[in-house]
Amino acid sequence: MKAAIIQEINQPVSIQEVEKPQAGAGEVVVKIKVAALNHRDVFVQQGLYPGMKLPVIIGSDGAGIVSEIGEGVSEEWLNKEVIINPSHNWGADARFYGKSFRILGMPENGTFAEYVKVAAEYLYAKPAHLSFEAAAAVPLVGLTAWRALMSRAGMKPGERVLITGIGGGAALFALQFAVAGGSEVWVTSGSDEKIEKAIALGAKGGVNYKDPNWAKNLIAATGGDRSGYFDVIIDSAGGPGFAKLIDVATAGGRICFFGGTTGNITDIIPAKVFFKQLNILGSTMGTEAEFAEMIRFVEEKQIQPILDETFTLDEAEIALRHMDNGTQFGKIVLKIG
Template sequence: MKAFVIESGELKVRDVEEPQAKAGEVVIALKTAGINRRDLGLPKRYGNRPDALIIGSDGAGVIEAIGDKVSGFSVGDEVIINPALRWYDNSDAPPAEFDILGMPDHGTFAEKIALSAEQVEKKPAHLTWEEAGSLALAGLTGYRALFTKGEVKEGVTLFIPGAGSGVATYLIQFAKNAGARVIVSSRSEEKREHALELGADRAISTDSDWPQELADETVDLVIDSVGAATFNRSLEVLKKGGRIVIFGATTDDNVDFNLRSFFYGQYQLFGSTMGSREELRAMLAHMEEHGTHPVVDRVFELEDAQEAFDHLGGGKQFGKVVLRIK
């Protein structure tokens, strides 16, 4: 079968052996797979190891084979993959055995995948294959950051620095579903317009003076994945006693901030990563209740995976970049 792999430090599409279902596993014939920013950093992390690793965390497809001791699924079922491995119940932090699909395990950028049936959920009927294949990682990350850590509710004002990421597109929709007011920032006028069309109440330029721009707003919650470039600026516009949730750092991982100002302001800082199966199921129910659809930016064929990586790496996307698998 065809797969997009890291091998000896290089990304390539090549033939690999088809997987077989062991006890407790299913084999899924994949139709689509979503690319995440995590995937872009895997070649550096994997290094020059000669063994080919199939990368990719998100995917959707049809169950083709079922191993022993699997119940609740049948051949032909349309399913999505939960990439948060071995994290079943909602908890303050993931368990020690938690990992993300796509390294060290073989991932979803392939025609087929074998994995534990515990990591599989039925595909929401209202979603296309392109939407379903790009759903789980970004959607689950946004859901946990917003509801579990951010405790969003009706009437809250949420600020999201960086409007174009896949997670941001879920945050906007989930927060509006919950009755929150949503403000986003982006350097791109086009992305700001897209965010407003998606439901954001206000969109400001990343290069503007945030305290001046938002002087008439009371920001209760910030959810940020940019990192050092926006952390202190976000604190400037967050109300005293407000909550800031961090789930990524696309700029510098290290941040300097004034501790005295922080504790006098009684700010609350939370870290968030992915989410549990319990939260994924809650997210799927939320999306079905509200008719929410993932935002798909562009779709590429598996054979053009490198082009898809380059597109995502260029930061021009609004929403998810997806691979279509024949």
């Protein structure tokens, strides 16, 4: 089969012919129709991910058709259209993953291939309202956004939510989940065009974080007083700008972050956190139960993932560079089967 493989750190991905995987006990082989990119794929390529193991077929997201089942797997899965939960071996404690936790696509071979082998417990029927392209866009960032917004931050209908850096896959899912969940959503971005696109998806408004007064402008836009502050803030950037999130959070608010693309968090004034009784929460991926909850919500609310651009498997390196540039609005996908 054909697959996209990372052989060495900081080298272009190579397209090679490799042996097709075989399903063992409790496993299935999925013929991948469409895979999707995540920043994780770029980080693996750059050697920035813990526990590096090369060579590896990258890719955490995929949708396809079950082509082979192993011993002990129900025959109902055979020839079924599925998506794959990439969050494996979370463990017994829902609060934090265990030592055996893995994300599909390193160290285990991932979805940037014509076939992938996974344990059957990580299969879910593809939501009927989604194309393979849309379905492939859901797993990793959908789960990340769901845990951050719903489990960790505990968003409730009617709350005011701020989502920073709109345009990436997880931020867009957080926007769609919060809007569908009945909250008032605002966004930040370095691009006015992305803010307008977010408003078209249901955001009430947004501000450009390149403006040094963005926090004051945001509060003014939302009401100009304490009623204009945010109950829930979802962030993936960290960095020096994180301190301003504390300024725009309401008393007792929850700030949940799952990334640090702009570096270490600095310049936080402790008194602003403890006098406002803020909850600052970290989040990564999610449990099997959270994945199932997220898929049910996507089906119930008929959520359509936002897609940016489609490439072929042979164009995987071009797609990775497009991801690395950070200009996308939505998920980048690879059409394979």
